[in-house]
Amino acid sequence: MTGVPGFPPYAAMLGLRRDGTALVMPFDVSLIGSPGRLHGGSVAGLMEMAANMAVRDALEGAPAAIKPINVTVDYLREGAPEDTFAEAVIQRIGRRVANVRVEAWQGSRSRLIAAARMNLLIVRSQAPVADA
Amino acid sequence: MSEGEPRTELSADDKFRRYVDRFMSMVPHLQALGIGFVARGSNWAELGMPYAPQLVAYPETGVIASGAIFSLMDSAAGFSVLVASGRIEPHATLDLRCDYLRPAEPGKTVIGRAECYKLTRRVAFVRGIAHDGDADHPIAHVAGTFMFTGSPA
Numbered sequence: 106m107t108g109v110p111g112f113p114p115y116a117a118m119l120g121l122r123r124d125g126t127a128l129v130m131p132f133d134v135s136l137i138g139s140p141g142r143l144h145g146g147s148v149a150g151l152m153e154m155a156a157n158m159a160v161r162d163a164l165e166g167a168p169a170a171i172k173p174i175n176v177t178v179d180y181l182r183e184g185a186p187e188d189t190f191a192e193a194v195i196q197r198i199g200r201r202v203a204n205v206r207v208e209a210w211q212g213s214r215s216r217l218i219a220a221a222r223m224n225l226l227i228v229r230s231q232a233p234v235a236d237a
Numbered sequence: 238m239s240e241g242e243p244r245t246e247l248s249a250d251d252k253f254r255r256y257v258d259r260f261m262s263m264v265p266h267l268q269a270l271g272i273g274f275v276a277r278g279s280n281w282a283e284l285g286m287p288y289a290p291q292l293v294a295y296p297e298t299g300v301i302a303s304g305a306i307f308s309l310m311d312s313a314a315g316f317s318v319l320v321a322s323g324r325i326e327p328h329a330t331l332d333l334r335c336d337y338l339r340p341a342e343p344g345k346t347v348i349g350r351a352e353c354y355k356l357t358r359r360v361a362f363v364r365g366i367a368h369d370g371d372a373d374h375p376i377a378h379v380a381g382t383f384m385f386t387g388s389p390a
Binding site (some may be wrong): 113114115116117118119133134135136137138139144145148149150151153154172173174175176177178179180183214 | 264265266267268269270284290291293294295296300301303304305307308309311312329330331332333334335336337340356
């Protein structure tokens with residue numbers, strides 16, 4: 106673990122750390138797929154964790170489990186062997202579902218290497234207060 | 238293998254398996270996730286990802302990360318393109334959608350099976366499932382496309 110509370114072993118394996126509202130995946134050889142390129146799965150893993158983090162932030166501490174429903178990843182450029190960043194934007198968050206868009210980039214913010222859309226299920230721990 | 242050990246005849250399948258095992262051992266992210274070759278057909282490929290602590294995303298239940306399953310399926314799909322096309326030409330994922338049908342059962346190996354169901358000159362179409370023992374009770378379903386990225390002939 107890299108000492109980030111709430112970061113599970115898989116996030117630690119990818120070496121993720123938080124940078125404001127973004128997540129950083131510092132380059133490491135273990136992220137490589139074909140020679141000189143990041144594995145698409147490591148970029149997808151980073152983006153899924155960024156989506157998760159954004160939903161967790163939006164819940165502002167409300168007790169809930171966040172579960173992935175699905176994700177669609179578009180690969181725009183090959184991932185170079187360098188640090189990768191991802192940031193998620195919540196399009197809508199309701200009681201049960203969050204619709205999230207994620208972008209991943211290298212170098213500058215506008216140099217996207219992947220874009221994703223993810224839907225996440227929110228299972229709140231407390232029953233909603235019944236309407237009076 | 239020690240010297241002088243009798244050479245055993247390897248079937249074509251065993252030879253292929255050795256070749257693939259060696260190839261996959263040189264892919265660092267597959268190594269990190271523990272992903273290995275299981276089987277292949279004329280247009281499909283099956284990879285396995287044994288349960289491992291570093292794959293866990295939900296420490297309270299031991300359920301592994303959906304991202305790890307995505308990596309498994311991306312790899313299996315890429316492999317299916319390779320066997321279906323028989324082309325050494327490099328290919329890259331253009332897009333991949335993954336539906337997470339249910340959590341993988343902690344402790345179980347996840348099998349990813351993908352099929353390249355349509356090939357064109359530049360694009361390969363893939364679909365597949367992940368399961369943890371029973372293919373009729375899948376964990377995930379994927380669909381996507383790959384691009385051949387070599388220079389056009």
